[in-house]
Amino acid sequence: MHEYSLAFSIFESLRARLAQPEMLPSRVTRRASRIKKIHLRQGELLVLSHEALKEAWRIITEGTELEGSELEIERVPVRVRCPGCGYEGDAKYLAEEGWHMRVPILSCPRCGARVKIVEGKDLAVVALTVEEEVGAS
Ligand SMILES: [Zn+2]
Numbered sequence: 001m002h003e004y005s006l007a008f009s010i011f012e013s014l015r016a017r018l019a020q021p022e023m024l025p026s027r028v029t030r031r032a033s034r035i036k037k038i039h040l041r042q043g044e045l046l047v048l049s050h051e052a053l054k055e056a057w058r059i060i061t062e063g064t065e066l067e068g069s070e071l072e073i074e075r076v077p078v079r080v081r082c083p084g085c086g087y088e089g090d091a092k093y094l095a096e097e098g099w100h101m102r103v104p105i106l107s108c109p110r111c112g113a114r115v116k117i118v119e120g121k122d123l124a125v126v127a128l129t130v131e132e133e134v135g136a137s
Pocket of ligand 1: 084
């Protein structure tokens, strides 16, 4: 299952970061605080069931230090870069009546050359919300 493997790779990378406290903001220490929320950015080209992802997260984190944490998913538009003219920014979209999805076109809005996608295909962790225990010292 696609969502399960995504959730698992987020879990693995977060655990790797938690194992190296110097990689985290100084107020995040394992004993005094707990991660409440994981903020994710989902590229618009990534097809994903949020429900399945959250369910997978709940299963994977059970019994770990991340148990009880929540995923917050924000969808971000596709960004492209043009090797021809150097354009970087929003993709051009196919505008058709009756389409429910925005379909990005992989040609440069400025010069028409084929562009590269720089953002919009993956899921990335962007921030963590940490709950600090009152009175912990
Ligand atoms: Zn261009």
